[in-house]
Amino acid sequence: MNLGYGIKNYVLREESSLPSIGYSDVVQTMKDLGMREFLPWHKQGIISNVRAAGELRKIILNRPSVKEAMAQMVKERLEYNRGSLHIEVPEDKVYREIEATAIKSLNTIVSNYNHRVLQWMAQAMKLIFTTVYKQIVVNEEALKRVRKICAQRTGPVIFCPTHRSYVDFLLVSAVMYYYNMEVPHICAGEDLMMISGVSHLLRMSGAFFMRRTFRGDPLYKAIFTSYVELLC
Secondary structure (H helix, E strand, C coil): CCCCHHHHHHHCCCCCCCCCCCEEEHHHHHHHCCCCCCCCCEECCEECCCCCHHHHHHHHHCCHHHHHHHHHHHHHHHHHHHHCCCCCCCHHHHHHHHHHHHHHHHHHHCCCCCHHHHHHHHHHHHHHHHHHCCCCEEEHHHHHHHHHHHHHCCCCCCCCCCCCCCHHHHHHHHHHHHCCCCCCCEEEEHHHHHCCCHHHHHHHCCEEEECCCCCCCHHHHHHHHHHHHHHC
16 A cells, blocks of 8 residues: 555655555546535434524523623723723623624624535535546545544544645535535634635535634633534
């Protein structure tokens, strides 16, 4: 077996043959498959409950950690108004302002999954990958082990692409889709939201967004942590 095929062929640019045991070409697999009704979060024939974005917002805003962070921000804002600005602002008004900030953060973070959009994205990725790449090599034996882990899991399964490019996370999702496995949520940086139209499609395909740093914003940290905990 040539276990170093990917590194030799694509990084070192050395001639290398495709391993013969356990490995296959995803490009050919995609070409061989037509439209398939694969569903994300699909377990043993039963579609797992995927909470709607609106439901998640209500749950997160009522979580103790988020309410504590909001209460602390209200307290600090009131103290700042009184001590530095010498003005008296009603507490309920300050609370509404902090709550609006929390809702804005939530709307930026949360996924808005739509199965039809995921299907469309999978077909688009199939067209792109089969056009751009001559081969995409995967270890099917390893994928079988991952499938078993996902089926027996009692907690989250996290995939960490090397992130050489934005293609990495799209390829992981496409491979899992076409191998009839659970399609994972994608944790994407907020910089992707700057690309018009792309963030909307990614969000409806299961992506959620995060800042590069949470420093200096305990409310955002509490909201993001609560959201990820609910996904698990």
